[in-house]
Amino acid sequence: MHTIALANQKGGVGKTTTAASLAIGLSRQGKKVLLVDADAQGNLTQLLGWEQPDELNPTLATVMGKIITDKPIEPHDGILHHQDGVDLMPANIELSATEVTLVNTMSRETVLRQYLSTVQKDYDYAILDCMPSLGMLTINALTAANTVIIPVQAQYLPAKGLEQLLKTVMRVKRQLNPGLEIGGILMTMVDSRTTLSRGVIEQIRVAYGGRVLRSEIPRSIRAAEISLEHKNIFEHDKDGRVAGAYESFTREVMNLGRQRQKHGPDLTR
Incomplete structure (x- = not known):
């Protein structure tokens, strides 16, 4: 099971929508x-x-x-099954x-890593939607993850917090x-x-090079609406820009291994 944490201590960057859309996108590719x-x-x-x-x-x-109190966990204890083919x-x-x-x-x-080890044989991917802080739960998620993806809003102040998050990731690693x-x-x-x-994106691409994903998620009212209508972006925005962007993002995630080889050392090294 490949475990991916979506983390940013800044709220309002589209992290939760991205977590759900990535999971459903992977499910649409036949992944558990x-x-x-x-x-x-x-x-x-x-x-x-x-x-x-x-x-x-x-x-x-x-x-x-x-786990904290050393009590046994029943298989799939608490896991909910969603109509779009993902578990929660x-x-x-x-x-x-x-x-x-x-x-x-x-x-x-x-x-959290100990918990995930109890279900890892049943899934291809675990997607962790972290809270907007660098507290103990986020540290747990980073400790459990193989990969961290950092959603960053294309504005100056949200981008400023990126360096602090990268330092935390480096320390966890x-x-x-x-x-x-x-x-x-x-x-x-x-x-x-x-x-x-455009200026913020250019600055981040210059600073972090190939570590910035090619996919960009556009601002759209359609993305905001899915939380109200409980529809996934691929249904709600079928053939739209946001759905297309998340399809592209899903493909990039599935190819992360090749990207790491192509772009060289990890940012955390």
């Missing part, structure tokens, strides 16, 4: 995919149609709690308490997860009509 909502706000859970995440039980907090480990506000508990837990950075690779930086909410958007 587990989505993991690693954010106590439960935005991914709500996006996929479970509008009252706080009423769900068990959730990610439940299974991580069992949901999250709700209880995950906030889990993050507090992790502070005093032995091997606290590896709890050095101390906790030597196999962690940066799969790429994904430009989101791109408005190619504005000088600001």
